[in-house]
Amino acid sequence: MIIKPRIKSRLLVILEILNSRMELAEEEKQYYLSQEKGHHGEQLNDLWVKKLEEELFVLHNLLFEMKNSQFQIDTLIIAQDRIYLLDVKYHKGDYIYKNDGFYTLSDNETKNHLHQLRRCETLLRQLLQTLGFNIPIESTLIFNNPEFYLYNVPPELPIIFPTQLKRFYxxxxxxxxxxxxxxxxxxxxxxxxxKGESSYSKIPIYKYHQIKKGFSCGTCFSLLTTVEKRKVVCTSCGHIEHLESALLRNVKEYMLLFPERKVTTLAIYEWCGGVGSQRSFRRILFNHFTPIGHGRFTHFIE
Ligand SMILES: [Zn+2]
Structure with missing residues (x-):
């Protein structure tokens, strides 16, 4: 039973919007892609977790704080006699395990995911104790990208590779x-x-005037879209979306990126690239939001 479902983090949603609406610096782009990849890997792992049939409580994406240290958990499963702590990595490429660390083939030491897992387990154990629970924790580091390989891993380490996933579950x-x-x-x-989402998340700095305006496609995020009567058509991927749902999604993007700006018909018309009819935008806003004020000064809140 899923007690806390996985949702896309606010950070990733913002990065997706920014990536389609502005030129991200190379480092920001790499950061966005790594977040996206991580989320994809977690979703793939969730498919296995969903198939479990025993009575279990599943909690995804947790952020805890213990003694001023924050720690994040991808998936925590409460079973009758233990807690499973799953850390999912969707890395690809070849690595070597040596001297209790992870190295690239060119001998550069990289992030030690096992240390991270052990730290997480220790902090979780302390947290459980303060909450008054004494239940064993079984931690596993899951690499679920089929294009990943780690050489020289002693079999006793709590690491699962793609070919072992089926047996593990x-x-x-x-x-x-x-x-x-x-x-x-x-x-x-x-x-x-x-604690919800980490406050240390790295959101690139952006200003309203830097952001490209236009209807974004709901499938590929492209702004290469046209409005035809009640439909928004993406010329990049061919996706066709009803104007109402496309507009609402774009309003949500605007509100997420600029919570301090007012949602008015004109502002949204501008945000969507000045295409379509302001009258139908206004009707849709009236149907889904609460209007404040009158006439052309009306703005809308959720
Ligand atoms: Zn598209």
Whole structure:
């Protein structure tokens, strides 16, 4: 049972919008792509988690704080006699494991994901103790990109490779699990402790005038779209969206990027590139938001 579903982080949503509406610096672009890749890897892993049939509580994307240290958990599964802590990496390429670290083939040391996992487990154990729970934690580092390989891994390390995923989840599923009120309380307490999104997330700096205006496509984020009567047609991918849903999505983008700016018919008309009819925009805004003020000074809030 999924107690906390995975949603795309606010950071990733903003990066997606910025990537389609402005020229990101190379470093920002790389950061965006790594976030996107990470999210994709997590979603792939979620497909396995969804298939588990025993009684389990699943919580995705948690951020906790313990003794002034923040730690993030991709997936936490509460089972009858233990907690599974899953850290998912969607890296690709060849690496070597040596001296308790991860190295590239050209011998550069890279981020040590096992250290990260152990740190996370230690902090989670402390958190569980403060919450009054003493339940074993089983941590696993999952590499689920089929184009990943790590040489020289001792088999006792808690690492799962793409070819082992099926067996890993089969074994997890074979272990009987029945949950009680105690587990429910634990899930509730963990949700209460969840801090939401990290405040350290790196959002590039942007200004209204730098941002390209236009209707973004709901599938490929391209601004190469045309408005034909009640439809928005993407000339990049061919996706056709109803004007109403496309407009609402673009209004959401505007509100997310510029929470301090007012949502008026004219502002949204400008935001969408000055195409379509202001009258139909106004009608859609009236139908979905609360109008404040009168006439052309009307602005809308959620
Ligand atoms: Zn498109």
């Amino acid at each position: 089969n074994n997890l599923n074979k272990r009987p699990s029945k949950l009680s009120e105690k587990h429910k309380l634990l899930a509730k307490k963990l949700l209460d402790e969840d």
